[in-house]
Amino acid sequence: MKLGIVDMEMATAHHSVSLSALAHATNVDPNKYRFGLRQENFSMPALDEDAVTLGATAASRVLARTGKTAIRTLIFATESSVDQSKSAGVFAADLLDLSVNTRIVETKQACYAGTAALQMALGIVARNPQEQVLVIASDIARYAVNTAGEPTQGAGAVAMVVGADPQLLEIEPQTGVWSAHIDDFWRPNDLSTPLVDGARSLDAYLGAFTGAWEDYLAHGGAGLDEIDYFVHHQPFTKMAVKGHRRLVEHTGKLIDEQTVEPGLRYTTQFGNSYTASLYLGLLSLLHSDADLDGKRIGLYSYGSGATGEFFTGVVQPGYRRVIDSHYADAAINEREELSFEEYRALHAAHERGSKHDYQNPRVTRAPFRFVGVRDGARSYQRNTLPTDSGVISTINKS
Template structure:
């Protein structure tokens, strides 16, 4: 059977960065509450001329520059930070990236799980037509109320993946385990710009979905726990993934060392919660940070509030390291501009009405920017010639 999976992967984030040490000082709490208790150090914050489209297109651009645009017949845009109730964010990205008009473009939403739904759909489409390629973009901005328990778990980022036959990075194996339950742990009503969260229930729903998905995975013939070498989980904050591995160890009776997933935390500690992109930001960090992955099997646990969990596996391909971009993400993180807490709060509170035309200030240095509204329609533009 032809191997199908992730041929290339690229990560982008936002212009600004908020240090959680500064946030802790302003809130008069011990910084260790955030750095140790949550496992987070900083979070990315979009400028006024950035959003999920600009980050998503910026993540995808290096992939297209490396592999070209031919054969990309599908673009899946996964997000829970949708910018329109009808038009897919993927349509804007498709235009910015200059992709072939002979393509299907669709947005997928199910909280933080959407990117995994997109990845599995892309794998199935390529398996049906191995000569085609699919572009999966996961892009999100996590926003919570100021001074709320969720505030330090904000963030912003995007991951793009090229799905092909005979992939260079990770082959996605066919067996997956699923668990779905109607749970009100996290949601964002249409009239709110920030999420509503029941933290305790969300933790329980996440861990219950993990064990349920694992049991289904094994019942369907998935690899036993002792054949899984690394663990990559959804990371709304990195401490959550530690709890996931501990739960899986108790559930299976296996001795699962945290070293199985330590490398996956590097980027999420810096960008914060990127919702749909967070598990694949973890994969990017694992591929970049672990020196000996060829032939190793990764266990993935993807979760989306509301709630659904999926457990699946992927095997890292021989020669994968030759296809990475050493230092690219580190440079992106280093290039972010620190923002004062006063300016952060002002940006957080800013409201952009959709019923009047506007122009956004030029801030971002990313390849694409949100230029404002014209005729009540969103306008995007390139910031440089590539």
């Protein structure tokens, strides 16, 4: 029996920020971002968007195709959690009108949590092939201004329906894992932006990659010559390229970088999306012009702190009948670009807690919005077309 991804879809935030504009405003050579990071833009949420609304939007799009009848479990993977106790999945399930007979849980291990959720989902389906699992990976990468991490911000979500006899991607059972306690990136509970040791994070990513690869081979994984394309975790686009080059160096075998390139398009536009990053890369590959019927894809997932996993999936014949690039193309073209001044004002406006009540202006055109906080509780609603898209004027008036 085959197990894997039946269908998948994505979402991103309302606004975009040009890295060229950021570079000019902060007296940085734009080529540092264009070539050093291979980034062009990043997505930024409006005040009425968060990880819940992005995740629910992606899920509503995939469920419109697959239906909800077989969904008995929702696993929400995020490191942008909105509550220390309550799963973001509970909010999302309410917005999606899922059955009350659904188990719901949130997973966390930095950017790796989306893959942990996928592997958990496969185990649930293996136990009862009649059930399907909805996996949501949704995050907002937000860094302090005037830091090295600022140009690597971003936002995005991917929702996957996991089940038996998948129409899209069979996930093969062989997998390689590697974990170690490394302080390369972390965010204590009392901080709204993470702490990062950039050089150490680079080394940890690459070390976990080779460690996971060797474990994958030790557990009967396919050889390099049996893998047709690769998608690696993308905190920024160039990182995936660096990872692939390390694999070439480690194995001593030449692997054409064109086996990586089709999976890189979306990160250049949306920026870092943490748990969703690897799966936005997978969608980028599936939406490309490459003929992928029957092709094996190698997938490397990494989460700081640190955990790495390498596994493979085989694209199913006729996969193009399952998905198309409509939402991704619209997400790139329809975001509202912020000026540098607008971006910095919105960045500061997101610095909010739950000690005081607030109501968010209606900005997002997505199906769901974050209404605000009252008595410490977060409120969400299904959206109607916004009457005021002037988020910055609202910020300045307040």
